[in-house]
Amino acid sequence: MLIKRKQGWELPERQAAPEGLYLDRRRLVQAMGLGLAASAAGLALPRAVLADDKAADPTAHLYPARRDDRFGAPSPVTPERLPITYNNYYEFGTDKSIWRAAQKLDIRPWTIKVSGKVEKPFEIGFDELIAKLPIEERVYRHRCVETWSMIVPWSGFSMKSLVEFCKPAGNPKYVAMKTLHKPSVMFEQKDPLWPWPYTEGLAMDEAMHDLTFIATGLYGKPIVKQNGAPLRLVVPWKYGFKSVKAIVSIEFTDKRPVSFWEALQDNEYGFWANVNPAVPHPRWSQATEKPLGSDERIPTQIYNGYGEFVASLYTNRKSEKLFM
Ligand SMILES: Nc1nc2c(c(=O)[nH]1)N[C@H]1C(S)=C(S)[C@@H](COP(=O)(O)O)O[C@H]1N2
Numbered sequence: 001m002l003i004k005r006k007q008g009w010e011l012p013e014r015q016a017a018p019e020g021l022y023l024d025r026r027r028l029v030q031a032m033g034l035g036l037a038a039s040a041a042g043l044a045l046p047r048a049v050l051a052d053d054k055a056a057d058p059t060a061h062l063y064p065a066r067r068d069d070r071f072g073a074p075s076p077v078t079p080e081r082l083p084i085t086y087n088n089y090y091e092f093g094t095d096k097s098i099w100r101a102a103q104k105l106d107i108r109p110w111t112i113k114v115s116g117k118v119e120k121p122f123e124i125g126f127d128e129l130i131a132k133l134p135i136e137e138r139v140y141r142h143r144c145v146e147t148w149s150m151i152v153p154w155s156g157f158s159m160k161s162l163v164e165f166c167k168p169a170g171n172p173k174y175v176a177m178k179t180l181h182k183p184s185v186m187f188e189q190k191d192p193l194w195p196w197p198y199t200e201g202l203a204m205d206e207a208m209h210d211l212t213f214i215a216t217g218l219y220g221k222p223i224v225k226q227n228g229a230p231l232r233l234v235v236p237w238k239y240g241f242k243s244v245k246a247i248v249s250i251e252f253t254d255k256r257p258v259s260f261w262e263a264l265q266d267n268e269y270g271f272w273a274n275v276n277p278a279v280p281h282p283r284w285s286q287a288t289e290k291p292l293g294s295d296e297r298i299p300t301q302i303y304n305g306y307g308e309f310v311a312s313l314y315t316n317r318k319s320e321k322l323f324m
């Protein structure tokens, strides 16, 4: 989706997943146990990336959550090291290697503002919110518009439970969500040519669909910063750019929100952005995808394989540009 540079998926795998990052965990934990700074081993792997570091996160006791397989259990699950080191998160840089930079983001305290067409606008702290909503785990496919894909176990709560908690009023048509704006850490936000903060939106019936999820965890642990901590949207039948990270604002509105990529290039990235192998991006085919860590491309599925659950959302929207 890159305007400024080559597509990430054009990078050789070697570059996409630099070997140096993957000192195996046991060696790393050992090194830390010995009191060696991780940097002594040639890297500055942050504590937050360490799976075993439960003490660092006040919600760590919530994980792993009970698995909900209602929407299937796709496989093979992508090895954990790949999704946490190969990311799209433009606030921290336009290439895939932002995970180090993302560690600088402070995720406590974290306040979410609920506004627009609701019974009563309010703000709530993340830890208070998560304590009120039922946490579960869901294994979903993820398909980036750049044609890489992954299968990961998210934990969190349904978007529906979050919407109900917000108490929308007066039948809003859309819900808009925004990422934190903090240029001191999210340094790309200093670039005035981009429409910050990152914004995404869903029609209300999409937001209320049981598949739509808010991830607060990943691989049975609190979600790490590079993947959108403390909470990010997950809409698995749409291209990955819909799944906005580090949410601080939820607004219910009748006006269709203009999303970040749509604002940049609406002929390439539309509002609906449903996955469809038959509808190419103006600059490349969407027929196949490359699972992270695999050398072989596989066919992409309509609605990313979730058509049986979501196709009916669009039967009365045929006049819309549903697929990009
Ligand atoms: N705030 C924010 N959210 C974002 C992005 C971003 O650049 N900024 N990138 C999107 C894109 S293009 C994808 S594919 C997914 C990537 O999520 P991941 O890094 O957890 O795989 O996040 C989406 N959410």
Ligand SMILES: [Mo]
Pocket (backbone or CB within 6 Å): 088, 143, 144, 145, 146, 239, 240, 241
């Ligand atoms: Mo993406």
